[in-house]
Amino acid sequence: MAKVVIDPVTRIEGHLKIEVEVENGVVKDAWSSGTMYRGFEQLIQGKDPRDAIRITQRVCGVCNTIHGMSSVFAVDNAFGVTVPDNGRIIRNLIFASDWLADHPLHFYHLAALDYIDIMAVASYAGNDPALLKVKDKIVSLVKANDTYPLTPRYEPDAFVIKDPEVVTTAVSHYLEALEMRKLGHEMLALWGGRAPFFQNVVVGGVGIRPTVARIAEFTWRFEQLASWLENTYVADVVALGTGPLKPIHDLKVGLGVSNFLGYGAFDEKKSGDIKNRFFRSGVIDNLDLKNIKDLDPSKITEDVKYSYYKSASGLKPAVGKTDPDPKKADAYSFIKSPRYDGKPHEGGPLARMLMQQDPGFMELAGKIGVWPSAVARHAARAYETKMLIGQIRVWLDQLAKNINGEVCDDKALPMDAREGMGITDAPRSANGHWVSIDKGKVTNYQIVNASGWNFGPRDDKGVRGPVEEAIVGAPVPDPTNPTNVVRVVRSFDPCLACSVHIIEPTTNEILKFKVT
Amino acid sequence: MGESFKGLSRRDFLKVCGASATILGLSQSYVPQIAQALEGAAAKPPVLWLQGQNCTGCSVSALNSNHPSIAELVLDILSFRYQPNIMAASGDQAIQVIKDTIKNEKGKYVLVWEGAVPDKEDGLFAAFGEENGKPMTADKWITEAADSAAVVIATGTCAAFGGIPRANQAVTGAKGLLFDGTAKGGAYKGTTPVVNVPGCPPNPDWLVGTIVYWLMNKKAPDVDNYGRPKMFYGQTIHDNCERRAAFEAGLYLETWGDPAAIAPAEGGTATQNYCLVKKGCKGPITFSDCPIRRWNSRTSWPIGAHGICIGCTQPEFYAGLAPLYEKVPEVNLFGIQTTADNIAKVLGVAVAIGLGAHLVGNFATGRVGGKGGDK
The missing domain is CATH 3.40.50.700 (NADH:ubiquinone oxidoreductase-like, 20kDa subunit)
Incomplete structure (x- = not known):
């Protein structure tokens, strides 16, 4: 048996380490470890609760809108405000703009290099001027003997796409995507002030009022981005997922726990109401797609037996504690282990799309085979992008028809004891903030973050977290090239820094990767 | 070549x-x-x-x-x-x-x-x-x-x-x-x-x-x-803020989204966009060129989108600038006179919390300054 450690897992957000045991070319067991701690839940104690909306966005520079929204929902809830419709819709537009920037970033810039042999570009023999330019670029890097950051890399395995035409097209889309995703951030900045880290969403709504000019400025960017997303991003994912990458799906690489959970996202009626969201909330157990249960947030708990915390295990987030001990025996992660009804649940695009069961998605799923996998997660992410594009147009219409409506229910800081819960789905999973306040100060703050649902370690009963479970069974014919492990890890779009090394237990030596 | x-x-x-x-x-x-x-x-x-x-x-x-x-x-x-x-x-x-x-x-x-x-x-x-x-x-x-x-x-x-x-x-x-x-x-x-x-x-x-x-x-x-x-952080947000005229005129936004404090071009009914300093804006003590350079291909910036500056380029950020939504104590609102004694007291505070020379200049002119007893 070979023990494989990957540290750091790159092309993700944060610091994460993944260890796997490989036997006969297949992963038998896996451990996921977050290797960084700052302590937002501690540093916000005693502070003005309104600060949390700004500060907790910095939990993650990629997922910042998600933490901002969860935080404002929690503080809204504690203050007892009623967010006006325009405030709610502008928040949706800010949030949705980030999703439209985030999903293509994830596919092209974080994940794609696991699926293509970028050096195949050198063999491109076609005449497309745009693709020839890409070829010239890559060839010149090779000639200059400086192909960083595209190399070093894992040796391309049997599943990697090597067709020069397909690869060159993908690389040209990778470069296009770098420009296009900026439009999403510009859209976000138009309503939110800047990206990353929007600045004007406040308790009760937003500070900004809609104007026809701003809707037009937004729409001009949005329609360019929407057209590119539908014709390039979604088209690429569907073409690759039903074509050259289908064998990875057929092998069920990255199956996971088969339990899914979603808090829902994008409020359609009352702000923060999990029962009236564009992407619905719910729970699926054992892949039973006919039985979608209502979400009951009181069933959420967090175990810490294997996490670096000395605080009690199994607590509900509203009364949760975060007291770190990085030298705790048996612990291997700074991530806690969230559980719903005592069981691990996967969150994210696949969870959402399985709950939504939109006919278009079910048709796509039917083409590739209806089971979870790394490829299925990419397909779900692309499909929901398309759904969201349609809904943004609806929100813009609603805003235009009520252009003089109020945007904020601005209430003073309450001095009595209050509690609030703010939960919403994020591009990569389900994210929640719980706040307690008294005398105008935060007395407790707990975050059950999106990637915690997927990347948490074993729970107190020793049951693996969703990513740990999804890696088990992945083919790793060559322990020095654990490409399938990082494919599965990245399909969950991790938002934390990961680390994976490769160790040969017999010698306990870390094998050095060959530099390609 | x-x-x-x-x-x-x-x-x-x-x-x-x-x-x-x-x-x-x-x-x-x-x-x-x-x-x-x-x-x-x-x-x-x-x-x-x-x-x-x-x-x-x-x-x-x-x-x-x-x-x-x-x-x-x-x-x-x-x-x-x-x-x-x-x-x-x-x-x-x-x-x-x-x-x-x-x-x-x-x-x-x-x-x-x-x-x-x-x-x-x-x-x-x-x-x-x-x-x-x-x-x-x-x-x-x-x-x-x-x-x-x-x-x-x-x-x-x-x-x-x-x-x-x-x-x-x-x-x-x-x-x-x-x-x-x-x-x-x-x-x-x-x-x-x-x-x-x-x-x-x-x-x-x-x-x-x-x-x-x-x-x-x-x-x-x-x-x-x-x-x-200095080419990027040489001046305060306040120096170049598009709402500076409102600050000088004593026009301050009190309620988020209030049309009576927002300019017509931004969906309100006021003569101009009111200054956000009463909402806690840290623009007066924050050094950066955000008002000019703006963000995201120059589409907007925090104050342009009706949010406060939270002072994120400052060495005091975050804990030293909390609470973010309370007025910066050192900033005098329009019409409040500062005596020479109080300026001296405030200068002591200002140096202690490390504000730059430029701000000291503003203290001296009375545009920015505490009431001495604020801190």
Whole structure:
């Protein structure tokens, strides 16, 4: 048996380490470890609760809108405000703009290099001027003997796409995507002030009022981005997922726990109401797609037996504690282990799309085979992008028809004891903030973050977290090239820094990767 | 110089040079000089971009660079040996690249450091990579990687001053590279020059502009007392704020979204957009060019979108500027006179919390100043 450690897992957000045991070319067991701690839940104690909306966005520079929204929902809830419709819709537009920037970033810039042999570009023999330019670029890097950051890399395995035409097209889309995703951030900045880290969403709504000019400025960017997303991003994912990458799906690489959970996202009626969201909330157990249960947030708990915390295990987030001990025996992660009804649940695009069961998605799923996998997660992410594009147009219409409506229910800081819960789905999973306040100060703050649902370690009963479970069974014919492990890890779009090394237990030596 | 420069056509290369001139606020007549500086290098300058207690927001912001674009930076201008969010390599392969660069490119590479560096519990609160089965901590990496670098760019307020993680310093020991908040004495003790590019996140222009300046001049730009390039952080937000007239006229927004405090062009009924200082805006004590440069291809900026400035480029950020939504005590609203005695008292406070000379000037004119007993 070979023990494989990957540290750091790159092309993700944060610091994460993944260890796997490989036997006969297949992963038998896996451990996921977050290797960084700052302590937002501690540093916000005693502070003005309104600060949390700004500060907790910095939990993650990629997922910042998600933490901002969860935080404002929690503080809204504690203050007892009623967010006006325009405030709610502008928040949706800010949030949705980030999703439209985030999903293509994830596919092209974080994940794609696991699926293509970028050096195949050198063999491109076609005449497309745009693709020839890409070829010239890559060839010149090779000639200059400086192909960083595209190399070093894992040796391309049997599943990697090597067709020069397909690869060159993908690389040209990778470069296009770098420009296009900026439009999403510009859209976000138009309503939110800047990206990353929007600045004007406040308790009760937003500070900004809609104007026809701003809707037009937004729409001009949005329609360019929407057209590119539908014709390039979604088209690429569907073409690759039903074509050259289908064998990875057929092998069920990255199956996971088969339990899914979603808090829902994008409020359609009352702000923060999990029962009236564009992407619905719910729970699926054992892949039973006919039985979608209502979400009951009181069933959420967090175990810490294997996490670096000395605080009690199994607590509900509203009364949760975060007291770190990085030298705790048996612990291997700074991530806690969230559980719903005592069981691990996967969150994210696949969870959402399985709950939504939109006919278009079910048709796509039917083409590739209806089971979870790394490829299925990419397909779900692309499909929901398309759904969201349609809904943004609806929100813009609603805003235009009520252009003089109020945007904020601005209430003073309450001095009595209050509690609030703010939960919403994020591009990569389900994210929640719980706040307690008294005398105008935060007395407790707990975050059950999106990637915690997927990347948490074993729970107190020793049951693996969703990513740990999804890696088990992945083919790793060559322990020095654990490409399938990082494919599965990245399909969950991790938002934390990961680390994976490769160790040969017999010698306990870390094998050095060959530099390609 | 042949037909192409490092894979770029001559036309594309000059476009990159022109963009670089723009970001530095230089006239296009500098393009030949920039071209000469970039062509002079035998190979693309190597970059190591390492992360401690970070959130990746600085990296995400850098992706929004326009002049030059991130693709031009990564593929044409610089040799990104290690950047954890974009590089192909993972695990030991990736760690080996850092080690090779430190060894083989000694004194030649740019180290970009993102995130604070914690030193409690043997530095275990931030680690990436392992050595002999033990985690390599950020406080070990910073010494090793910075000592052999040509220059260190501390990107973001965490790397520069400790930032948000420093608000939990009692637990993790988070500090900036050269500074612990406003005080000297950060996590890096070596002698390699460090340029601070704070901001939460930094505007991509500030970071890219600082790097391009260094490439052109092989020295750090002129900096203030906190190591920040004056070309980007030389004035307060308040100095250039589009709502300055409202501040001077004593027009302050009291309720978010109130049409009576918002200009018609922004959907309100007031004569102008009212000043946000009563809502806690930190513009008067925050140094950066946000009002002019704006964000995201200049589409907007926090105050332009009716939000407060939270003072994210300041060494006091975050804990020293909390609560964010309460008026900065040192700021006098219109009509409040300050006696000479009170100015003197406030100046004492101002120096103690490290405000710059410019602000002191404003205290003296009575535009900014506490009531002495405020703090």
